[in-house]
Amino acid sequence: xxxxxxxxxxxxxxxxxxxxxxxDFSPAALAEAARITQAAAASDAAVRDLRGxxxxxxxxxxxxxxxxxxxxxxTRPALPTSRWRW
Amino acid sequence: MLGSGEYALQVPGQxxxxxxxxxxxxxxxxxxxxxxxxxxxxQRLLKAALAGQxxxxxxxDLAALALHCTTQEDNAEKVERQVRKSAAAxxxxxxxxEWFDGIVTGASDKGSxxxxxxxxxxxxxxxxxxxxxxxxxVRVQLLRTDVERGFIDFAAARARP
Numbered sequence: 077x078x079x080x081x082x083x084x085x086x087x088x089x090x091x092x093x094x095x096x097x098x099x100d101f102s103p104a105a106l107a108e109a110a111r112i113t114q115a116a117a118a119s120d121a122a123v124r125d126l127r128g129x130x131x132x133x134x135x136x137x138x139x140x141x142x143x144x145x146x147x148x149x150x151t152r153p154a155l156p157t158s159r160w161r162w
Numbered sequence: 163m164l165g166s167g168e169y170a171l172q173v174p175g176q177x178x179x180x181x182x183x184x185x186x187x188x189x190x191x192x193x194x195x196x197x198x199x200x201x202x203x204x205q206r207l208l209k210a211a212l213a214g215q216x217x218x219x220x221x222x223d224l225a226a227l228a229l230h231c232t233t234q235e236d237n238a239e240k241v242e243r244q245v246r247k248s249a250a251a252x253x254x255x256x257x258x259x260e261w262f263d264g265i266v267t268g269a270s271d272k273g274s275x276x277x278x279x280x281x282x283x284x285x286x287x288x289x290x291x292x293x294x295x296x297x298x299x300v301r302v303q304l305l306r307t308d309v310e311r312g313f314i315d316f317a318a319a320r321a322r323p
Contacts, residue, residue: 080252087310088245095237122213 167235169200169228173221200231247312250283254314255307261319266298276302276316285314294318 089099101109172178172190181189192204206218219227267284268275274291277284287294287302294300302316 083309084245084249084252087248088241091241091244095241097234097237097241120213 167232167239169231169235171221171225171228198231200227203227244312247284247314248309250281250285251307251309251312251314253281254283254285254304255309258304258306261301261303262316264300264302264316266294266296266300269294269296274318276300276318278302278316283314285316287318288315290318 092099170179178187178189180187181191190204192201195202195205203219203224210216210218262278262280264276264278266274266287267277269291274287274294275284276287285302285304287300288305301319303319305315305317307314
């Protein structure tokens with residue numbers, strides 16, 4: 077790491093700590109992440125896969141702008157196909 | 163989420179902020195729960211509602227969380243601005259004494275400011291700022307930088323029409 081980059085990193089860490097923000101994950105959080113060995117699987121029968129439904133996205137910082145309209149369709153055997161219109 | 167980094171509790175029966183672009187009142191913005199903590203909160207609320215369960219948060223909890231998240235987003239933005247200023251000061255720290263073309267971006271009793279373009283950075287004009295107004299083109303000499311505090315000090319040579 078370059079000296080300048082390290083210096084800025086130190087400044088950022090001090091600034092975060094001074095404002096009540098944590099620049100690094102806690103040991104407890106890292107230990108919890110280390111215990112994850114596989115992706116989570118839904119065990120609740122009420123959980124439904126909604127990826128087949130059309131959806132839209134709006135840019136929250138520009139309330140007047142639609143940033144994405146998409147339709148997703150599951151194909152066999154499993155790979156979804158997405159169509160994007162910007 | 164009401165806007166950029168602003169969160170607020172909205173409860174049934176009260177007039178909601180709504181969404182201007184969609185022209186709807188009953189609206190909330192939320193995205194993937196790995197983006198922001200408030201998105202995780204929104205997803206927990208939705209999940210409980212869909213399952214017919216009680217809200218996992220009380221209204222007091224949600225109001226406190228909204229305030230906390232708004233405050234922390236403000237703090238994060240302040241840290242980002244501070245680091246950007248320090249990065250600009252670091253970038254210019256080897257160029258003390260050099261001259262730059264810039265534009266006056268601020269002029270008040272508290273001081274005058276100029277933005278230079280090579281590299282893009284903003285600093286305070288500590289000498290020669292008299293008579294400068296916002297928008298004036300100015301040639302400035304870099305006097306000093308303070309990387310820790312993100313300070314960049316210029317002296318103005320002259321204002322140009």
